[in-house]
Amino acid sequence: MSDSEEESPDRQLKLVVLGDGTSGKTSLATRFAQEAFGKQYKQTVGLDFFLKRITLPGNLNVTLQVWDIGGQTIGGKMLDKYIYGAQGVLLVYDITNYQSFENLEDWYNMVKKANEESEIQPLVALVGNKIDLEHMRTVKTDKHQRFCQENGFSSHFVSAKTGDSVFLCFQRITADILGIKLNKAEMEQSQHVVRAELVKYPEEDNQHYSTANCQSKICSVQ
């Protein structure tokens, strides 16, 4: 390999995921880092770590260290230390749980306190999770947008369950931290396509579904 072909070392970034218990922080980190989702709730005690390497346009490799902080740590002594040194903070709430949105004010205050003495402030992203439960939404999108505008947060809506926009969310945050602009095509490429299997009804039942007869067994919902 010639000198010019040598890969430059990965950039390393620390991202901290904060928010109330059950807002979906572990699910979000697991979906992003392992492309998996578990329905069963298991409370995070303290914190968990995830590592994921992504490549941004221009062949820039970035290793993301994702710190998934348990929702119960809000009153604890360790929280400052967990947050300290992060280049990015994801404030996560559940769009069907208004309290989880309201409590982000407290979480954000903890971020400001932890970085009081540091010269560089982390980039903060507001993440509304569980958009697969849109019909149960209790936090209006204009409330979300206002909170972003008032504090200079970037805005994201995701579903850890379906994977909708999860990769895009982490990609956009990483690009913002590194000052890289993603174009529309690059962002569209990162949009997750949800694949839903269609139920195949027995022949005799098909009469009831004659107008909705699908040619393909797979439906792509974007």
Ligand SMILES: Nc1nc2c(ncn2[C@@H]2O[C@H](COP(=O)(O)OP(=O)(O)OP(=O)(O)O)[C@@H](O)[C@H]2O)c(=O)[nH]1
């Ligand atoms: N429908 C739906 N459920 C979700 C989604 N994300 C997480 N959940 C469910 O919400 C519950 C809580 O998810 P967790 O990821 O454990 O929440 P957490 O924020 O890490 O909770 P703590 O560990 O207590 O801080 C689990 O039952 C998940 O399966 C989502 O996008 N959609």
